[in-house]
Amino acid sequence: MKDFSRELNFKTSRSSGAGGQNVNKVETAVTVLWNVEASGFFNEDEKVLIHNKLKNRINAEGFLFLTVSESRTQLMNKNKAIEKITEIVNKALIVPKKRTATKPSKAQKQKRLDSKKKLSDKKENRRFKL
Template sequence: MKDFSKELTFKTSRSSGAGGQNVNKVETSVTVLWKVLDSGFFNDEQKERIQHKLSNRINAEGFLYLTVSETRTQLMNKAKAIEKILELVDKALIVPKKRFATKPSKSQKQKRLDTKKKLSEKKENRKFRF
């Protein structure tokens, strides 16, 4: 996992939720912004993959953003935001394995035919005969 936390920009705002009077006075919610295309840590292919995978989190200016307001302190929210954005980008960079078609083996085919035969014989034996 690459640590590009030096390229991150932070904005703070008032958070909702638990905190009592603290919520109305202190800006504890942290929004982390990262300009994907201006990053020096990733090559063009990786940047393209990040933009494609995280397109729903990237705004019109090309900033990847994430807001965290889980804890009551700005410092802890900032740490969580860094952790989450690093994890998001790391997951976006994973290249899935290419799948290739396989055929069932002879024994699997034979087993399927045998079970079909047994089932048909069972049903045949259920028929009423004179």
């Protein structure tokens, strides 16, 4: 887990929604911006992985952005934004392991055929015979 918080830029704005006078006069919402391409913490392969997995969050200039307005204070929102963007980037860096194709064993095939035969016999015995 890499800590790239020194590369983050922050913008503040007024939060939306209910909150009365506090919402109307205090800029508590925090938007965190991070330039993926200019990052010195990640190599090129990791940057490509981040771009591919988070392409819907990266704008045309190459900035990954996230807005947090959960708390009433700017500092708490800033800390939560750092936490969230770090978590998102670290999840994007996880490469799922390749699935190796396997074939069913002889015993599994035989068990399947036996159950099919058993069901077929049961249905055959239900028929009316003359």
